[in-house]
Amino acid sequence: MQQKQSTIEEYRKRINIIVEYVNNHLDENIDLEKLAGLSHFSTFHFHRIAKAFLGEPIGMFIMRTRVETAARFIRYSNVPIREIAYMVGYDAPSSLSKAFRQFYGVSPNYYRKNKNFVIMKSVNVRPELVLDQKEVNLKDKQVLYIRLTGDYLKNAYCEAWEKLWKFTADKKLIIRNPEFLCIYHDDPKVTKSENLRTDVCLTFEGNVDPQGEIGLKNIEGGRYVVFLYKGPYEHLSAVYDTIYGKCLPENGYSIASKPGFEKYLNNPSDTLPEDLETEIYVPVEK
Secondary structure, three states: OHHHHHHHHHHHHHHHHHHHHHHHOOOOOOOHHHHHHHHOOOHHHHHHHHHHHHOOOHHHHHHHHHHHHHHHHHHHOOOOHHHHHHHOOOOOHHHHHHHHHHHHOOOHHHHHHOOOOOOOOOOOOOOOOOOEEEEEEEOOEEEEEEEEEOOOOOOOHHHHHHHHHHHHHHOOOEOOOOOEEEEEOOOOOOOOHHHOEEEEEEEOEOOOOOEOOEEEEEEOOEEEEEEEEEOOHHHHHHHHHHHHHHHHHHOOOOEOOOOOEEEEOOOOOOOOHHHOEEEEEEEEOO
16 A cells, blocks of 8 residues: 555656646747656557546646636736747647637637626626735745645645645644645636646755656746735635736736745634735736
8 A cells, every 4th residue: 555655656746746847938830759757657658658647638738728828818818818928838838729729719809808708707806906016126936736626615735835834744844824825726717626736835945856746846936916904814815817918917917927825924723704804925927
């Protein structure tokens, strides 16, 4: 049993490596043989293992990631669609348009011009919502993380942080002023709930090798707009809709091509839902 569990953890670690590579190289030609090499699986076994752990063929995962990333930029930025096509790895805008229609049934131009058109779920912008906001310039953050896949409201976040905390204790890592963060890679408006990807993160200091489902990554610093939300996590979807549909465009911000993240300022296990405080970090162009 221990051997079986160790094998699963090793496979997860390898799949994490290729997922991170895909996320960071969408603007390039992603060679599947190179991915197989990065994972240290043979090409034949790589495709089968990737499908088993990702829930879909690796080629479809890459295509879906590109199209969903494009959808976010089309809706929430002023970057020309031609440039977005290149940013997510298409050699021509027509290629993005074809893939976009395949996924969503409309063209990228239609999606940008028709703000009331939603791909999957309705938008809930709340003009009355008051959010404190500020601009910050962050330094890079070194984090340990566990990748979760599924509905953002149903993930086992506390269990993941418990695993990360135990890992830091076992490895005797330095934890000064720990930050509990989550990186949400997908927009639930354009990605089905079962495919939503979350990295549950814990900041730390020192050097350590990834182990099993626990990975190591760097959250890129730079310019962010930080929104402070106080209230239940279940309302965060409307908070995001308000940030992206009202706050950012009204202030002339254009989002940068890297994921944002959330920082949790208190513990849900001993805090009333209405008193929970969440900082939402949105990367913006300089």
